[in-house]
Amino acid sequence: MRIYPSRRMLGATVIIGMGGLGCPAAVALAEAGARRLTLVDGDVVETSNLHRQPLYGPEDVGRPKVEVAGERLSQAFPGLEVETWARRVGPPDVEPLLARHALAIDGTDSVGAKFLLSDAVARIGTPLVSGGVVQWGGQAMRIDPGGACLRCLYGTAPREDEVPTCARAGVLGSLAGVLGALQASLALGPASPAGRSTLHVVDGRTLRFRTLTVRRVPDCPGCGARA
Numbered sequence: 001m002r003i004y005p006s007r008r009m010l011g012a013t014v015i016i017g018m019g020g021l022g023c024p025a026a027v028a029l030a031e032a033g034a035r036r037l038t039l040v041d042g043d044v045v046e047t048s049n050l051h052r053q054p055l056y057g058p059e060d061v062g063r064p065k066v067e068v069a070g071e072r073l074s075q076a077f078p079g080l081e082v083e084t085w086a087r088r089v090g091p092p093d094v095e096p097l098l099a100r101h102a103l104a105i106d107g108t109d110s111v112g113a114k115f116l117l118s119d120a121v122a123r124i125g126t127p128l129v130s131g132g133v134v135q136w137g138g139q140a141m142r143i144d145p146g147g148a149c150l151r152c153l154y155g156t157a158p159r160e161d162e163v164p165t166c167a168r169a170g171v172l173g174s175l176a177g178v179l180g181a182l183q184a185s186l187a188l189g190p191a192s193p194a195g196r197s198t199l200h201v202v203d204g205r206t207l208r209f210r211t212l213t214v215r216r217v218p219d220c221p222g223c224g225a226r227a
């Protein structure tokens with residue numbers, strides 16, 4: 001039997017990054033009955049993507065990811081309205097993009113983009129499900145307005161070259177699928193209690209899940225503006 005999430009959670013969702021996290025998240029949301037998805041990604045499909053990005057096949061190499069993903073999702077879910085942005089999200093895009101969606105999913109592989117999106121939650125008021133996966137590990141955290149953000153968790157953002165990425169360090173493809181589906185579940189679930197967020201950490205080698213409470217840091221430069 002299919003479980004229908006609440007009407008509010010099926011509002012328009014934007015997925016930023018249509019890679020190893022964004023592909024399974026999009027499929028899971030469409031399967032749950034989402035009516036409107038906006039897909040954002042500036043990259044084209046590469047052969048190295050195929051093991052973890054199941055919406056794409058070898059025949060799609062060289063095509064914009066959002067174009068292919070939009071076609072595949074529209075074929076599989078005829079009632080789904082799909083909008084595509086074939087571009088990388090920069091600071092000027094974040095506010096207009098998030099403001100007209102009920103929820104955002106971060107499927108990017110960039111520290112800068114992750115903090116940019118996290119910082120926007122308190123300012124714009126759109127909940128975000130942040131996520132990341134690399135090598136054998138992954139994590140996901142829903143950030144609601146008034147909840148803890150990535151700066152509450154990590155302090156300042158590390159430099160891009162300090163953090164391993166899927167492209168540089170590799171990733172277990174199936175684990176990206178697990179994390180993307182988990183992000184969709186968090187998107188469809190309830191908001192976090194005020195003043196905190198829940199961090200879900202997955203170890204792909206031991207298959208252990210850990211759940212940690214992250215509390216808002218007073219005067220946090222990321223989420224302090226609205227609290």
Ligand SMILES: [Zn+2]
Pocket residue numbers: 148149150151152153216217220221222223224
């Ligand atoms: Zn914060």
